[in-house]
Amino acid sequence: MERLKLRHEIKHEISTSDYIAVQHRLKYIAGKDPNADQSGRYKIRSLYFDNVDNKALKEKIIGLNNREKFRIRYYNGDTRHIKLEKKGKINGLCYKKSTRLTVEQCEQIISGDIKWMRFSDDLLLLELYTKMNFQQLRPRILVDYVREPYIYKPGNVRITFDSGIKTGLNSKELFNQQTVSMNTHAVNKIIMEVKFDEFLPEIISDIIQLGQRQSSAFSKYAASRIFG
Template sequence: MGEPKLRHEIKHSINFSDYLALRRRLKLIAKPDPHVDQSGKYRIRSLYFDNFSNKALLEKINGVNNREKFRIRYYNDDLSFIRLEKKGKVNGLCFKRSAALTKKQCEQIISGELDWMKETAHPLLLELYFKMNYQQLRPRTLVDYMREPFVYEPGNVRITIDTEIRTGLNSRELFIKDLPTLKTNQNNVIILEVKYDEFLPGIVRDIIQVDNRRNMAFSKYAEARVYG
């Protein structure tokens, strides 16, 4: 599969006034992601995997240096573009791998029909197959939220603002559009994430240094798991 490209990641928890100021400044220097709608945002739904001993959750909570988690994700209710993703951290740097899935394949994975995965040519699907067997990974919970993404090409910088974070509790009903969800504990939290390659341009660094905000470790999956 090859070595993944490692990227830096910065996270801030910000308030609404911070958000308005950041949004205004970012529009001056960065481009919106090409997949956003007229509001400049898109909706994300993710189904996260974990096992009975809560491996992914505890690795996050305990700050394990080398960790990973699997999820299935799609955007704006578009079922023609569904991805299996493996997100991880190595020595403080993050990486992501992905593979395309069909709706039927997702439904088979969720229901535990896994034999077809042995025949796949995609290494990420094979990896999930083996880990669903020997680590007993299983789909665990849904997370919904809205994302406002910006791209700043120098340094390959991606800046995202996530709001309206909700949990599907223990539901695995990935494709029910109007599935009842619950606001997470910090229902007014706004998460600013900045990902970049080798360097963060000074203009972006200056913009994201909002007053009285510090880098933080925030996991939407961990926040959702407060409820089960």
């Protein structure tokens, strides 16, 4: 049985001035993600799944400590590297599983042609097949945003700033870059996420300290689902 790697995750909704202050301090001690462009950012497009009862959405809103969601994700419009991801929580700690997909496989999944997945050797594909077949899990909504990531190796820390969160409403056209996106209520928000293994180094803790600001349970998926 696969052993999950559990990680801590802290989220903050921050102001532009908070972002400038934290980013200014962070850039001197943390490295940039090698996948980012010259600006230090990249674009993310995700297609999230849910069932007819909105299981994933309800679990997020309720704040269950044990929950999961599936998504298909790729970066900067590059369809050579597409991932099926399952992101979940166990007792409040996060984990993520992923596997590679082709454009053709994605289009089959989106159209509901999933019988081929039944014979896959990939356990994550088999799990998605089972849940699409028996729990009526279906592609639900597109979410686009820009991410600025930083890496600090001690503690395996990853700090990201997400902004410009938009949704494709009911569109499932994952690879259509002309898909009209609607601004979510969070389009002007900046979401800072801090992920780490067993410990958060003191230097990082000091850098991201934002006075009395409390961590939040912000969800880009939930913010986008407000439209449908």
